[in-house]
Amino acid sequence: MENSEDFISTVSHELRTPLTSIRGFAQTMLNSWDKLDDESKKKFLKIIEDQSNRLINLIENMLSVSKLQSSSSNFVxxxxxxxxxxxxxxxxxxxxxxxxxxxxxxxxxxxxxxxxxxxxxxxxxxxxxxxxxxxxxxxxxxxxxxxxxxxxxxxxxxxxxxxxxxxxxxxxxxxxxxxxxxxxxxxxxxxxxxxxxxxxxxxxxxxxxxxxxxxxxxxxxxxxxxxxxxxxxxxxx
Ligand SMILES: Nc1ncnc2c1ncn2[C@@H]1O[C@H](COP(=O)(O)OP(=O)(O)O)[C@@H](O)[C@H]1O
Ligand SMILES: [Mg+2]
The missing domain is CATH 3.30.565.10 (Histidine kinase-like ATPase, C-terminal domain)
Structure with missing residues (x-):
């Protein structure tokens, strides 16, 4: 996949999936706070944490690609x-x-x-x-x-x-x-x-x-x- 349209569709899919899940679980927790037991709250927070980690890795990788291409990568x-x-x-x-x-x-x-x-x-x-x-x-x-x-x-x-x-x-x-x-x-x-x-x-x-x-x-x-x-x-x- 080399063209920019594919790039944009891959990237937006990759970003949207974890973000949708983070938003969904945050909304559920906010709307149903009193009805949820601690176990469920913990489970939802864990999903939010995992999906956030996924986003961070993904964004770091995407930024790395553009840095690799601009060649002047700074290594410490x-x-x-x-x-x-x-x-x-x-x-x-x-x-x-x-x-x-x-x-x-x-x-x-x-x-x-x-x-x-x-x-x-x-x-x-x-x-x-x-x-x-x-x-x-x-x-x-x-x-x-x-x-x-x-x-x-x-x-x-x-x-x-x-x-x-x-x-x-x-x-x-x-x-x-x-x-x-x-x-x-x-x-x-x-x-x-x-x-x-x-x-x-x-x-x-x-x-x-x-x-x-x-x-x-x-x-x-x-x-x-x-x-x-x-x-x-x-x-x-
Ligand atoms: N440990 C592994 N075992 C089997 N397949 C692997 C492994 N690591 C990578 N691959 C294959 O190589 C592809 C490219 O890996 P990677 O560049 O990390 O992309 P991603 O994990 O985002 O798909 C993966 O989609 C998978 O098909
Ligand atoms: Mg991988």
Whole structure:
């Protein structure tokens, strides 16, 4: 989907769905406050919270697309510990997908990396959210972090619907969603992986996907040194 009409219709659908649900549940609560028990109120507020989180991720992704296109993306590189970066991301997604089992395996020998924190967390949010979205409740989602030479390897593995090899490249392009009964059921813009790959590339990393035998793994390799440092070293050699 490349033309602007498709873009506008996708975007408006994507924005309208969570907003309609937020407004609907807020109105119900306001109009029927005295008739609702605490349990229902809590349930409605949870939906409002989940849908708001969805909107925030969506808007962040949309803003990222326009920033990627304007090329002068500003990355703020800092030294960061991957456990401290990834744990809060898992906590937020766990909140929206409480019935999945998130298993975080962090190898203590993993060196810190130099990344833009927000952008790295956006990458992890997109990958872990996909893993939950495209797999059933009560299945495992593994997040494994290990050192890999000059890189660190971050793997996100789910036991969901899987991806056919002929779609490995397509899913990283703008607005691409693979048509199947589940992707029709869950909402998405098809922007997440496009942005994810772009951000990883810009920070000097790589992403790949492998799917088969009932599991799907996205592996991100992030350099221990950042792209600017690498460039400086290449110049001085
Ligand atoms: N973990 C996964 N398992 C199966 N399919 C996936 C997974 N992650 C992504 N996909 C496929 O790749 C498509 C693109 O993903 P993404 O860019 O994040 O868009 P969205 O999640 O908004 O649809 C998804 O629509 C889905 O078809
Ligand atoms: Mg996604």
């Amino acid at each position: 590189y800092v030294q960061a510990n991957l456990r401290l970066l990834i744990e809060p991301v898992i906590a937020v997604i766990k909140n929206a997908y409480p019935n999945h089992n998130f298993i975080f395996n962090y190898n203590e020998k993993t060196p810190d990396i130099i990344v833009d924190r927000d952008k790295f967390q956006q990458i992890m949010t997109n990958l872990i959210e996909n893993a939950a979205k495209y797999s059933d409740e009560n299945t495992n989602i593994n997040i494994d972090v290990i050192p890999a030479g000059d890189f660190v390897s971050i793997k996100v593995t789910d036991k969901g619907i899987g991806i056919l090899p002929e779609n490995y490249n397509k899913i990283f392009t703008k607005f691409s969603r693979i048509d199947n009964p589940l992707t029709r059921k869950v909402q998405g813009s098809g922007l997440g992986l496009y942005i994810t790959k772009n951000l990883i590339d810009k920070m000097g990393g790589r992403i790949s996907v492998m799917s088969g035998n009932g599991q799907t793994t996205f592996e991100v390799l992030m350099p221990v040194k950042n792209v600017e440092e690498q460039a400086r070293e290449r110049c001085s050699q």
